[in-house]
Amino acid sequence: MIQYKSVIVMKKNKFLTIYNDLSLQIRQGVFQPNDLLPSEHELSQQYKTSRETIRKALNLLSEHGYIQKIKGKGSVVLDVSKYDFPVSGLVSFKELTQQMEKRVRTIVHELQLVKPDDDIRQYLEASAKDEIWKVVRAREIEGEKIILDKDFLHRKFVPLLTREICENSIYEYLENELKLKISFAKKEMFVDKVTDEDRKYLDVGGYEHIVVVQNYVYLEDASLFQFTESRHRLDKFRFVDFARRTH
CATH class of the missing domain: 1.10.10.10 (Winged helix-like DNA-binding domain superfamily/Winged helix DNA-binding domain)
Structure with missing residues (x-):
């Protein structure tokens, strides 16, 4: 049988x-x-x-x-070389870079539990009493630090995070270890001025602006559990989506 x-x-x-x-x-x-x-x-x-x-x-x-x-x-x-970093879709950085065949490294600059400020309370629909994981990571590709990811996750959904998990893949841990079912995300994209934080953690060169992609990520039961802001150096990524009209 x-x-x-x-x-x-x-x-x-x-x-x-x-x-x-x-x-x-x-x-x-x-x-x-x-x-x-x-x-x-x-x-x-x-x-x-x-x-x-x-x-x-x-x-x-x-x-x-x-x-x-x-x-x-x-x-x-x-x-298909343009589709390696799509705006739409919900995949981890590790999953994306596995297809790139380039030298990549994740550098964890910050991992701590924080009380959410006004902005994060609004982004995550959190209360002042909630505890939020704050993770700041630089993404290095071929020796250049060109993406800064700032993740905020509800502790009530993610009781524990470690530096090792953040260096590898948070999504891999959430799905394989915590058995969370990540379902969908709402995204916003805009161009912002380079900040002191960008200059501290990224190789921004002479650029004065940076591309920002904000993600509001939901579980299968529609619970909002993560807000992410990814800040990308202008010259390194073209955000291209593929769409096909159905008839």
Whole structure:
């Protein structure tokens, strides 16, 4: 019985395996922008599966902005290098950088429990009696500190945080250890003047402005548990989202 179930699961998820393999090849440059992917027939032979399974994998690639399917031509590979740091989506820095193949480091400058000031009480819908984790981290990529993340998390949802957790991945800890179900986020983006804090923790160079992305993050039961402000050096990130109109 166990063996039978595992076979069923493997067949059910085979299109995801193919999607992951093809998307990885596109990100790694095996297929370049404007290249054509092999035909459905060629892919079905390569992966030893049905054309219907291949079609599901290609549809997923299309939905996520990896390819454009053109009638009479095939599946054209799109330029995905712009999508490494999307504004939309809810993923951790660790998850994003795992796809970048660059040297990255997280530097924790501050980790403490604080009483929320007026701004944080408003952002997190907290009371003056609540305790809030404050985490300030610089993100270094290829030797340059170019992102400053300032996280504020309700202690009632996150009883404990350590420097080691913050250096690795807070979301990985929340989901795998605390079993919290992070569901959705509201985001705001704007350009702000560089602050003394930015200059202290980032390699801002001669820039006078910085891109700010604010996140209000909710659990599955719609509880607001985290407010994050990410401050990005202007020249290093283009915030690009991929959208496809449905008919």
